[in-house]
């Protein structure tokens with residue numbers, strides 16, 4: 001059976017590097033949405049707890065419920081309370097959402113500082129705070145998200161400036177409205193690593209923890225190590241003669257005789273089909289033919305074949321990002337912590 005290995009040493013090493021950036025473990029909120037970027041939600045949650053993290057970020061309440069015992073604080077990015085807990089905090093993604101939360105729900109207010117995806121507009125801040133007070137919601141934080149933290153095009157600085165401005169305004173408004181002060185956070189992995197000092201009260205760290213942050217202009221990020229590797233098991237081996245074709249569509253013709261094996265990892269489990277015909281594993285093994293639903297053929301007769309141990313390398317074959325490679329990996333794949 002194809003399986004995933006999770007390298008605990010690499011993960012802990014990454015968290016050490018991240019903690020150096022945040023200056024404290026307590027400021028790290030590990031982003032565990034989408035099955036912990038394909039790594040396995042509960043596996044990564046338990047490792048995070050073992051390391052000493054207390055904060056997590058997920059997309060849905062159902063994810064938060066699964067990892068409730070591992071953390072003290074869980075930020076839910078896009079859901080409403082169905083089985084709330086004192087550990088859960090729900091994101092306000094637009095003004096109209098505020099009135100829909102039940103009284104005393106713990107919330108965090110997301111503000112659009114230029115990415116134009118989620119969050120209230122900056123000029124809606126006062127209205128939002130008034131509504132939050134009126135609806136008797138418990139506001140813990142105000143936060144924003146960067147759209148260009150991994151690029152050098154000026155957008156990052158523009159959003160950062162907007163958020164700084166917003167913070168000052170929020171502190172004044174909260175005082176005027178006699179509401180408790182809140183915490184502020186804005187950094188994702190790329191923002192955290194491009195700054196010398198993490199100015200926020202918390203950083204929401206995903207891809208860096210998994211060891212796949214690609215920031216060409218930041219050296220600390222280069223020390224991060226990929227946590228996840230994927231292995232497939234051999235289903236059958238055959239001698240294929242020069243001139244023969246392999247797989248659906250007979251898309252490849254062998255240029256020489258070769259020993260070809262079929263392995264149990266296909267697009268049904270998350271092997272991006274765009275890798276067909278061209279992919280070469282980190283150990284230099286050639287994939288031949290099209291990737292099928294549960295199979296892919298390689299010029300190899302190894303019983304267990306390393307398919308990839310650095311999602312960013314595989315991502316290059318299909319011009320995508322490691323996030324997509326990782327989140328394509330299906331939950332049914334076995335995960336082993338090594």
Ligand SMILES: *Cc1c(COP(=O)(O)O)cnc(C)c1O
Pocket residue numbers: 031033077145187188189190204205206207208
């Ligand atoms: C996914 C996500 C993150 C994590 O981003 P990385 O680039 O993986 O660090 C942080 N904040 C929000 C709001 C997100 O949706």
